[in-house]
Amino acid sequence: MTGILETAQKYVLESLNEKLPNAFLYHNYTHTQRVVKHVKELIEAEKLNEEDAEILQLSAWFHDIGYIKGPSDHEKNGAEIATAFLKENNYPEDKITIISNAIKATAMDVDPVTQLEKMLCDADFSHFASKNYEEVSSLLREEFKQLGLKTYSDRQWIQENIRMFNEHHKFFSLHAVEHWQPQKNKNLLELNKELKKIKKKRKEEKLKAEALDSKIQKQKLPERGIETMFRVTLKNHITLSDIADTKANILLSVNAIIISLALSNLIPKLDNPSNSYLIYPTVVFLVFSLVSMGLSVLATRPNVTSGKFTKEDVENKKVNLLFFGNFHKMKLEEFEWAIGEVMKDKDYLYSSMTKDLYFLGVVLHRKYKILRLTYAIFMVGIVISVLAFAIAFQTSEAATATDLLGLR
Numbered sequence: 148m149t150g151i152l153e154t155a156q157k158y159v160l161e162s163l164n165e166k167l168p169n170a171f172l173y174h175n176y177t178h179t180q181r182v183v184k185h186v187k188e189l190i191e192a193e194k195l196n197e198e199d200a201e202i203l204q205l206s207a208w209f210h211d212i213g214y215i216k217g218p219s220d221h222e223k224n225g226a227e228i229a230t231a232f233l234k235e236n237n238y239p240e241d242k243i244t245i246i247s248n249a250i251k252a253t254a255m256d257v258d259p260v261t262q263l264e265k266m267l268c269d270a271d272f273s274h275f276a277s278k279n280y281e282e283v284s285s286l287l288r289e290e291f292k293q294l295g296l297k298t299y300s301d302r303q304w305i306q307e308n309i310r311m312f313n314e315h316h317k318f319f320s321l322h323a324v325e326h327w328q329p330q331k332n333k334n335l336l337e338l339n340k341e342l343k344k345i346k347k348k349r350k351e352e353k354l355k356a357e358a359l360d361s362k363i364q365k366q367k368l369p370e371r372g373i374e375t376m377f378r379v380t381l382k383n384h385i386t387l388s389d390i391a392d393t394k395a396n397i398l399l400s401v402n403a404i405i406i407s408l409a410l411s412n413l414i415p416k417l418d419n420p421s422n423s424y425l426i427y428p429t430v431v432f433l434v435f436s437l438v439s440m441g442l443s444v445l446a447t448r449p450n451v452t453s454g455k456f457t458k459e460d461v462e463n464k465k466v467n468l469l470f471f472g473n474f475h476k477m478k479l480e481e482f483e484w485a486i487g488e489v490m491k492d493k494d495y496l497y498s499s500m501t502k503d504l505y506f507l508g509v510v511l512h513r514k515y516k517i518l519r520l521t522y523a524i525f526m527v528g529i530v531i532s533v534l535a536f537a538i539a540f541q542t543s544e545a546a547t548a549t550d551l552l553g554l555r
Contacts, residue, residue, distance in 0.1 A: 151236060152201065155208045158232060166215040170293035173286040174214045174221075183207045185270040192322035199263060202242055205229070206249040206267050213250075218294060222254040255315065265319035269327070272316055276327035280334045284308060302349070305342045309335065377500050384507040391514040395443040398521055402436040402443070428535035435528020442521035446514045 163176045186207040190200045209232070213225030226247040233243045251257060252264040259265040274283045284304075292298050299307065312335045318324045477485075489495050 151233075151238060152204055152208075154236060155205055155232070159208045159212055162212055162215055162228075170290065171214055172290045172293065173283070174211050174218075174290065179208065179211055181273070182210065182267075182270045185273040186266065189266045189270060189320055189322055192326075193262075193266065193320060198242075202245055203249070203263050203266060205233070206246045206263065207270060209246070210250050210253050210267060210271060218296065222251050222257075226250040259319065262320075269318050269320050269323040272318075273323075273327060275312065275316060275334065276318075276323075276330040277334075278330065281337075302342065302345045305338055305345065309338050309342065312338070373497075377504065380504055381507070384504065384511060387511055388507070388514065391511065391518055392447050394518055395446040395514070395521070398439055398443040398518075398525060402440045402525070405436050406433060406440075428532060428539045431535045432528070432532035435524060435532060439521050439525040439528065442517050442524065446517040446521065 159179060160176055163179070167175060183204060186203055190203060195203065206229075209225055209229035211221065211225060212228050213221035213223065215228075216224045229250060230243055230247050233246065234240075245261075245263065249259075249261075249264045249267045252259040253268055253271050259268045274280060277283055288299055288304050312331070318328055318331070489499060
């Protein structure tokens with residue numbers, strides 16, 4: 148190695164170590180050394196003379212030093228830094244121009260013209276033909292992320308690499324085409340295989356997500372026929388319950404009126420000894436009315452449960468949260484959690500609706516059973532009371548007639 152090359156190597160190493168930010172995981176001294184190594188390989192393969200070999204190696208050492216000023220226009224900045232250094236070391240002006248042009252030729256939007264420019268570009272992109280391409284590529288991806296330039300997903304990064312391979316890069320020197328291109332083709336093939344795997348995996352995940360979403364929707368929303376059945380049946384049960392309450396209220400009102408009339412018209416007359424025959428019919432009448440009222444009250448009296456449930460009850464699906472009597476004493480947070488558990492489980496939801504329907508039916512059976520008995524007692528009571536009053540009146544008239552005959 149000539150003196151200028153040793154001086155340049157030392158200068159580049161010191162500059163990159165002191166001024167290059169840590170975020171440059173790819174474009175650092177290691178990358179520069181790799182480019183210089185492959186430049187030497189090309190020099191030997193192409194059998195360059197010592198003068199051109201020196202120029203090409205100097206270009207390789209300085210080709211990425213511009214990154215110490217930032218990623219933007221680093222080729223131009225690198226050429227300026229190399230020019231200043233070489234002038235300071237009295238390097239020939241014409242050779243400095245060649246080196247500057249070679250460094251600028253490594254830009255993506257520039258096509259290399261001279262042999263040295265083409266060889267430098269081949270060495271700069273030699274990692275495309277590396278057997279460790281995936282590892283080297285991941286460093287560049289992380290560098291973009293650390294610098295805030297762009298963050299790529301796995302699929303985006305592979306697609307970007309494939310685009311680079313197919314559209315923006317080619318080897319120029321005969322040695323690179325013959326010895327590096329085959330490995331580059333293998334790397335491209337692996338990239339395409341990996342992209343297919345990612346697409347296939349993404350498609351499978353999408354199908355699974357759609358299937359899961361469909362399952363969740365089915366769990367959350369009952370089928371139309373089932374929903375209609377529950378809605379109509381529950382509505383019918385509630386209507387029947389209203390009818391039962393109305394019937395019970397009618398009986399309550401009627402018996403209340405009867406008792407009020409009895410208390411205001413019959414009871415005061417019982418103080419008169421002449422009306423003693425009315426005592427038993429009146430008692431029978433009032434007893435049947437009171438029994439009817441009591442049964443009407445029983446038919447409409449609500450039966451509320453404890454109003455509490457435990458977490459274990461919900462987990463074991465033992466509590467029906469659709470009935471207010473099971474939760475009216477619970478805190479809102481606990482009830483919201485429990486309802487959320489019900490909505491997650493289709494079977495639990497259907498079970499709760501079924502239980503709600505069943506217990507409404509049980510309550511209706513109790514109401515109508517009591518109402519049937521109440522109406523029977525009311526009807527029997529009216530008949531017996533009327534007969535009792537009739538018998539009492541007849542007995543009273545007979546007793547009066549006997550008394551009159553005795554007086555004669």
